[in-house]
Amino acid sequence: MSNDPRKSMTQQLICDFCSDTKSLTLIACKTFDVKHSVCDFPMTSVEGWWACPPCLQLIENGDRDGLFRRSKQSYIEKNGRENWDDRIDPYLYEFQRQFWENRDA
Numbered sequence: 001m002s003n004d005p006r007k008s009m010t011q012q013l014i015c016d017f018c019s020d021t022k023s024l025t026l027i028a029c030k031t032f033d034v035k036h037s038v039c040d041f042p043m044t045s046v047e048g049w050w051a052c053p054p055c056l057q058l059i060e061n062g063d064r065d066g067l068f069r070r071s072k073q074s075y076i077e078k079n080g081r082e083n084w085d086d087r088i089d090p091y092l093y094e095f096q097r098q099f100w101e102n103r104d105a
């Protein structure tokens with residue numbers, strides 16, 4: 001955790017699911033290569049994912065659909081409905097599925 005590269009960055013930590021900045025918890029996760037079904041360029045998810053309290057609750061409840069809906073909703077609230085393309089839905093869902101798969105429960 002102390003060698004988490006994101007900790008040395010000057011930017012503020014954000015929830016990896018909804019971008020909130022308060023009371024974040026690091027959820028243990030294996031480092032994994034994001035599959036190409038999600039993005040066209042090589043991307044690696046390194047170790048844990050940060051979660052705010054509401055997202056953490058959804059994760060602890062195993063509520064995958066709820067977590068997906070919250071992520072999408074918070075993006076729309078921050079960036080506007082016109083900046084969300086519903087074609088993104090399956091990509092976000094698949095990306096989070098890979099998180100669930102690699103999570104150290």
Ligand SMILES: [Zn+2]
Pocket residue numbers: 015016017018019020051052053054055056
């Ligand atoms: Zn969150």
